[in-house]
Amino acid sequence: MKQNLFLLFVISAFAISVQAQKTTVKGQIKDDTEFTVPGVTIVEKGTSNGTITDMDGNYSLEVEDANEAVLVFSFMGFETQEMAVAGRSSLDIELAPSISALDEVVVVGYGTSTKKEVTGATAKVTGENIQKLNIPRMDQALQGQVSGVAINTNSGSPGGSSSIRIRGLSTFGDNDPLILVDGVVYDSEGLNALNPSDIESINVLKDATAGIYGVRAANGVIIIETKKGSANSKPRVEVSGYYGIQQPAKKLSLLNAQEYATLKNEAFGTSGDDVPFANTDLGEGTNWQDSVFQNAAIQNYNVSISGGSKSTTYSVGGSYFSQDGIVGGDKSNFTRFNGRLNLTTDITERVKLTSILLYTHEDRKTLPENGIGSVLYNTINAFPTDPIRSTNGNYTYLEEVSDIINPIAQMENTHNNAWVDKIVGKEELAIKINDDFTFTNRAAYNYALVDSKTFSPLVWYGPGKAQNSAINEDLDPSLVEIGDSVFIERGASVYESRATYLDLNFESYLNYAHTFNTHHSVKATLGTSVFQRKGSGLNGTAFNIPNNSIEYADISANLAPGGYLNNVGSFQYEERLLSSFLRAEYGYRYKYLISAILRRDGSTKFGPNSKWGMFPTVSSAWVFSEEDFFNVEAISFAKLRASYGISGNDQIQNFAYRAQLNGEGVYVFDDVITSGAAIGRASNPDLKWETTRQLNIGADFSLYKNLSVTLNYFIKNTKDLLFQPDVSGVLGTA
Template sequence: MKKNPLKVWDNYALQKIYRRMRMLAILLLVGVSQIWATNSYSQEATLSLKKNNASIEQIIDEIEKQSGYTFLYNQQLLEEIELITVNVEKEAVLDVLDKVFTSTDVTYRIIDNQIVLTKAPEFISAIQQEHTVTGVVTDVNGDPIPGVTILEKANPSNGTITAVDGTYSITLSSPDAVVSYTFVGFEPQEIQIAGKTAMDITMVEEAIDMDEVVVIGYGVQRKSVVTAAISSVKSEELEKVSNGRVEHAIQGRTAGVAVLPTSGAPGAGVKIRIRGTGSNGNSNPLYIVDGMKTGGIDDLDPNDIESMEILKDAASAAIYGTEGANGVVLITTKSGKKGKSQIQYNFQYGIQNLATNAELMNAAQYKQFMEEAGETINPPAGENYDTNWLDEISEAAPMQRHSLSFSGGSEKSTYLLSGSYLRQDGAIGGEDARYERYTFRINTKNDVADWLEVGNNLNFSHSNRNILPEDDEYRSIVNSALLLDPYTPVIESDMSRIDAIYAAGNTPLQNSRGEYYGLNRFVTGETANPVAFMENTHNKEITDKLLASFYGTLKPLKGLSITSRVGLELTYVTRKEWSPKYYFSSERSNSLNIAQDWVDKYYKALWENFASYNKKFNNHDFTLLGGMSFEEYTHPNYYMKSEMPKEGDQYAYHDYYADRDNNMVGGNLEENTKVSYFGRLSYNYAGKYMLEGSLRRDGASVLPQDNRWATFSAISGGWLISQEDFWSVEAIDYLKVRASWGQNGSIFNVVPFADMAFWTSQNINYPNEGEVLSGGARSPRPTNPNLGWETSEQTNIGLDLRAFSSKLSFSMDYYKKITDGLIKPNKMAPSAGFGEDVSANLGTVENSGLEFELGWRNTTSYGLKYGINLNLSTLKNEVTEVSDDTPQPGASVRGYNMTWFEEGYPIYYFKGYKTAGIDPATGEPIVVDVNDDGEITAADQTEIGDPHPDLLYGATFNLEYKNFDFNLFMQGMAGNEVFMAWFRTDRKLSNKPAFFFEDRWTGPGDNASMPKPNNTSDYIYRSDLVVQDASYMRIKQIQLGYTLPKSLTAKIKLQRVRAFVSLDDYFTFTKYEGMDPEAGSSEDNRQGIDKGLYPTTKKVMFGLNVNF
């Protein structure tokens, strides 16, 4: 049967567009392969201009295009210049500049490849001899600043400009004259000369430029007119990240954004939650890199990124429609600049150790505790072990990171090529947990003509990751280290135990030196020697990923640009796992050498066409955006499992045994398409009143036929109060209020073709005429033709303030986000005959909170530059509706549902028994009778914890003085709790945390906080006694850097050399007594359940940054 999931592609016109798209892609590939290498900044270069009644900005743009020069000026300087007519043919640059500015009050100075524009003095005196002052103008680093305008305040017609080396000389009318020093981007200064003949000036940068632009969906926007909630992280912050994953650069740096590591293992995943968990399934934001949607950003090197913008509210994300409900992370990678080629090399090397550690009972405590519980602990004669299993599995692990980039450009083109290498061993597992990643990137941009620009962005990555088992209460290596008794040795010394295993026909496990691993002395069950499994785990994941986009932009008219962009994302993931034969106990054994392989291939194609038109007249400024996109996604996968004679990862597919009954092979194919149409109108009047609206319509094949199309809209507005004539508060430079409302959708949690019934004959046989079996068929899953979108509606009110010459910055936002129609598996009655649940829109979740960001930047007169930035956000999460009024279970621990999706509670909260202390007479926990029926039953289970934080915060403090720089960064959460699933009170012989020994009940009358040792009931393990406050504050980074003086680097032909030492994640302050308060999970319904997770590591890092 022919599939036609999206009928919109049936019509001829769109099929024709699709054919043209393929042709455009070919043309773009040809165009971006050309890079012009000319590089000329000679003042003898000639220009040809024919401009009638053109704006000064148009003429400047044309001069830059033809000459390769870059203009540097203050925008306000050009506002009063009227329209200009220029008609020259092959004239020198200097002659053209003279003609352009001859009738204006603007003068120019050429410095290397820059043309610096400044206000021209009415008359520069060359005769006055009353008092001459000379000096040098530099920045806080001691570097000269050319082009600084120097004027005598009492006589503005008397002035000069600093030379290339920052020197100047000015003759004043009086020895007591006041002189002003001004330059774009620096704070202006006024100095009274007081008879001095030498005056060196240090200029400091302006704190914040509100005219800088931020990246938004399908464009950019000046920060001063932004009406949505957008946070930015710049390259300077990203370059300091030591982890190697870009996501960690966001943690603690922006309000309202939680970065939750799923594990501390090298190469492990990271979850980003923008303004809370808004879905019961996938709550990940949409990632866009250089305009291309991507499934993740773990393949990017932080040094390749220019900026990251986080779109937090619906108004900023609505332009992305069905994928913007969880927020959007926009990433712009670095690109080449016109001018001299540059080479940059960055190096980091460090040593990692566990950042936090759980304190367990030692051998003496274990013996005493177990004997109080009624057990007999008598180690064999001659054995006196006291094994600290956490010490045995951990080590000081090295990591290193290298990145190298080449960039540059000519008057017609720019380029950037970069590569990086990361290798990180595990603080648990060492080389057995190693992660390696290689990346390669190339960005080019070419001006084919004045009206056409083409370019490309290509990123390839290759990674190898050795994976250790974790997050498993039975087989996790960390879990076994926490539970195994300290009397068990690492290496077996009692050979009679080994002989007994062989005699029973089983195989004990040996290390590479032929030694047998220690066998359990007292702990029973699945728990076994963690060192053995750490050293014999062969589980490797190999990932190759290509992210590529090609674009062409036409500019046929002033203010109009038309862009067509083609993007591809190709990901190939192979996972190979080999398990040897071994025997530790009847619960922990493997009778065969088994190999398993998984292969996943992901293909995504995106074609977007959009046009933007900007029109300014009088005080009105309009920008209109319209476009469409088409995307296609394919995900085939397959797996195989069989007995394998070869060890480790040395086998090939032809080594599999073909005739084994336990052989398994299978696979799956997922396909979907989506078509979108979008538009946005932005308007501001005189830069004071802003209004913006957007609309997007999406059609997605994964939904049932009648529900495939949806429309999402948003509107936002702002008022720049400080621009009003009535504003008279001089201390406040900038005050803006803004508000927004909008809708987004989500299809992340949709099971493709949920409305279609599939039939299978697998395992369908029934008796017919005695012993003869007849075949049959059944539908393995139920259908839901009414399944629809998850829809998020969000309201945001915000305020932005700058004060004291923009030294102080402050922003505040209040948001309320309601996500309706959450897609969840719905339980079917057994009589329905289905083996799977049906997908349905079952619930509503509400997130609300406040966000604050505060910053202060200043430079003292002594040249000390410092900055402080604080951010804080509150979060309230609640399930406000469950459609069938039936609580939905989440994650299970030891067969019990520990997290629940239930109306009136946080999403996936912990549910269990509440206790009111320990009975001093019996040592039993006092369980609260919640429903007050006189007995303790399952109906008394209630909320005992919430894994979601109530408060997120972060703070940075940085200093720069001469060649030294210092950075302190801290981050934390408050109000989040962790269920200690590894605290196995239900297993008497398992080792326990030291606090259980210290706080246990020991006899009648004892006011203890923990029960007596022999209590293994569920009233402990499924109660608040194993839930702890996991609030924490972590010093993420303390870094000290030194930049070599330019006088020294110039001698060795280098532009800049900086060395640094850093302590990363080194100090953690928490009450949580487990391994890591950031107990994470890849799934939201298991967040905060600690089954023995790989913890965060602390690092001592050394680094070097070199610019050639």
């Protein structure tokens, strides 16, 4: 009996020791792209036992009972997952990205926020949505994507620009919004320099909360972020491209030769005149649209490499884009080369250096467009009864109307070329002073070198044509009298120009963020900014280019006698802006949010009496879906917003407050017209800021977790409009 009891005791003790034995679980954590994820928190459910993954995504955790233990895996930006160990010693996990749209990061002035916390009227377009569009131009990324943003095409030719308007027109002057690319000021006319495939996101600030950016925020702000690398990830290579053929989607329905002849005979016959066509059975005649429009190639190729280590992330990319015009083919071509570097380095645990460099080379050829005298104007007005070429092989003259010329001949005689080299970049040093304060210094630059050349050969489009530069079809040059009975020939000409533009921006700001007692969140930003923009250019026109040939189209090759008729021009300007800004934000339980902004700007465009301006903004939001009384199953998120603020605008000519001798100074002395100087704009040292006051009331809803609805009501008033009234020819500026 004693032996049996002893045996039972030994077995029980062994069982207890086996049950109490701990097990070490090891594994590796990856994301949905098979890259390892460092810093993932792993906790044994129901205990405080836990660990985090190392830089290679590996972890090791000792659990009490491998059969019963459940591990919880969590990391910012990914869905929290629970997994039973079930007696295993190895457990690999793939984390799924968080699908909560409310946690989506929104880039705001000098910082970031989440969609849930934003108190202003903002909108975001992601890089994934942009890539799906396969668009050649950056401005098209916003077309139809963001409410309140209108994109109007200034030109349909390849490389043509567009005008961007946020919430309509608000000034007599420049209505373009402020565009920032990785924090660098960008002109809307230069958006074609960006490669859409390089874009990570586009954030649009539409209401007065954009006032953190000061004087240029009156027309809204567009913040573009380029792609960045990921820490602790292997090099990732992406290659994409496409090649296509463009065709006109629709052509105008115009008269053919027989219809044109019949109608013209009827018109002449009704007025009692002799009919111009003895025989109207002329068939289709010349279809000028078919002759001008053509199939045009478009192609785009991109390559990028991104990745990172523990302390450094990188993203490098390059692209080639080329597009011929459906009118003119390579005569209206646009070609663009892009290079991009985005590098972030943690110099120490608290110091981060961000370097961004964007390079673009553009080559664009254009034809006359938009209005009377353009190629398409001549195309739709050319007569179907006239052939493209006459029997002698020359282009026909279309002599029935003096202001219509042969569009095929016009394209052949047009030589407009422009080249742009653009370098944009910034160096940013962020110092994390402690868990609450971060100090950032930023130096940004935007440099552009713009060259252009236009060759105008001697042409003859027919008798009486205003576009003629020769006096006959033999292309003899006209004679210009430069003195009493002294004449020189005015032959083919070439116009060449070179302009340089440089923006420099130096900014320093301090960000503060702290949460008190888990419920009270406070954020603040205090900073200063110095912005300088300058440009200069030189141009010249030379006549009598040898052999009437583009091969000699250079100013240095001109044969103008004594340099007469040749001319030159130049320009130079510089403007500066000095600013300071403050923003304070408070949130309680992420339900009640309030923000206040104050910006002070000083501009060289105003006189000493009104050089400085103060521009305040206040905004608030209430996330009432977080209230206890809210219990609507169909609505997962609901927020009310309101904002009111004042923004300034200084987009006028430099030194507009000063008097200038820019009046019409043309005088007659001894029957000779002489150009001189005359009083133009009057002095106005009290010229002051144009201000835009904007009230916005909005609401954001998420329905059934996958449908978002945004509503905005706004009132936008602009006061003290800046414009230049005409000077009276009688009273002058008195």
